[in-house]
Amino acid sequence: MKRYDNYSLSAHNTFGMDVRAALFVEYETEDELRRFLQSGDLARHGRHLHIGSGSNLLFAGDYDGVVMHSALRDLEVVAEDDSHIEVRVGAGYVWDDFVAYCVAHGWGGVENLSAIPGEVGASAVQNIGAYGVEVRDVIVRVEAMALDGTMHVFANAECGYGYRDSVFKRGLRGQYIITHVVYRLDKTPTFRLDYGDLRARVEAGGTPTLEAVRGAVAAIRDSKLPDPKVLGNAGSFFTNPIVTRSHYERLKETYPDMPSYPAGEDLVKVPAGWLIDHAGWKGKALGRAAVHDRQALVLVNLGGATGKEVMALAERIGEDIYNNYGIRITPEVNFIL
Template sequence: MLDIQSHVSLKPYNTFGIDAKARYWVEIQTEEQLKTLFQLTEFLTVPKLVLGGGSNLVFTRDFDGLAIKMAIQGIEVVREDESHVYIKAGAGVNWHQLVMHCVENGYAGIENLSLIPGTTGAAPMQNIGAYGVEIEQVFDQLEAVAIQTGETRVFTHAECRFSYRESVFKHEAKGQYIISSVTLRLNKQAVFHVEYGAIRETLAEMGISEGQLSIKAVSEAVIRIRQSKLPNPAEIGNAGSFFKNPEISKGQFEDLKTVHPMMPGYPTGDLTVKVPAGWLIEQCGWKGKQMGNAGVHSKQALVLVNLGGATGAEILHLAQNVQQSVEEKFGIRLNPEVNMV
């Protein structure tokens, strides 16, 4: 049975800790409950907001609609072949818990994505990635329920149309489906990605040599790095990386390098170069700065934080000021990775 509540605070359901309210709120624990919800005619035309871990949201106002908290659990092996294991997880499964489950069972491919906040259902929507790995590299398929019909549809890798922090669910299919489960194709034989960030250096500090590499060691290294750089949302409100790393043309990058010789850049292989947004923000003097109750984290300029009682409007105002200064100094427009509501 569905327990639809009215005028519910969303503060516990977003990692920024912004106190917005939803006109209606419901928690979904099974796909059948989701289908039942879409049969309620009184909610057919009501705006809907899907909540996972709330780690990619900024509430700039109350939500005059139905907030749907996805809490579908379950992790299972659905099939395997000589090289791969296919793991199906409910949309409400905590992403890091899924990674830990796979690491403990020797299923390789997502260890570099350790400690990313949020739920499994949200992961393909954003095509989450870190340290040289994106979910699309291990994605097999997902199941989603159509809001208008209540029918379940399977989306293949190709149908998800993945790109950098993008998928079909942020564009053509936006607002049309709610993801209920995700299936990943993981490797029985690990292929390690340790050349990104400080993974190799951290492994060395841990006393792990090349010959001792394991997915558990890589996962632990990533966790160490993230904990040293990123604030815990339970202690200070934030949504992790606030902006995408911009991709600019090689020509623009080379021009900027003549003025800013220390500018880092990573060729993407398609005539563009990815520039770390955190470096750009830091060069503009924002690291550790505060505007009202919002600020830029003192250890990682890519992270905006709620310093206590910040409204979504304050977070947005800070973000816009950061964007403006980066564009003025470098001619690069930063695009938010988080969703504004």
């Protein structure tokens, strides 16, 4: 097990914040993790955080506790029939490497989730989604270790999945460490192309294939999203708010081009990026934090910004959106205070 005191997390968060953890540990086996949890170090340090690759985290400052990271990177087929295959993957496996593996083996289900930063463990915490697909659609079960070292298996239905949400983000936050996730993939892929210009891009190349979908998704994402290696960011900063249809209809009288998507009976989802853009925030900076100039949903670190500066910008935007539209937008990014 790797163990470092006063450890810099700058390579472990895509906002590029130069913050430190009082103790950082990275384990390679479940036994190592269990021994560490039972060592008393968590209690001694007072608080703990398990991270993946830090692509959805915003640190307000140094972390005066234990930061844990998984180096469980195994992958095995655990069940198979004529139409499906079930794969069990270690939480530390890089998510996009897993997508590439599935595509290379002809297994469908995760190709629309290509090029999302992060690791397998966090995919099951965040219920990652893109291009009309959410990972909950393919998760069979999640294996996790409680802080006393005992193992628990959560069936998909027990994970409380919602839009970018799960029990691991809410009621069970900080109580379980995900060690493995089991995914169920299709041997005969069904292509889901009805999102944005994905179909046009894929079909321009002929009959759809998993490789073509993966390539098209990656190309669209490249053209729209800033690369965290160049400009620190954590992807979409806010979730898309859900409002009542009557609230939306009233707003539409003033803003006829405000888009929406159905979100259940009498509810609609409004793109947060549209609200932020139309409130005039695109490209605006507050100190060293800014709204990206091509994608209003993404807040960026212009260089040397602190987490508090990004949080202050997010708060100002949130107030403005509420004052303009009467809609509360909430961060998708996990604030680490």
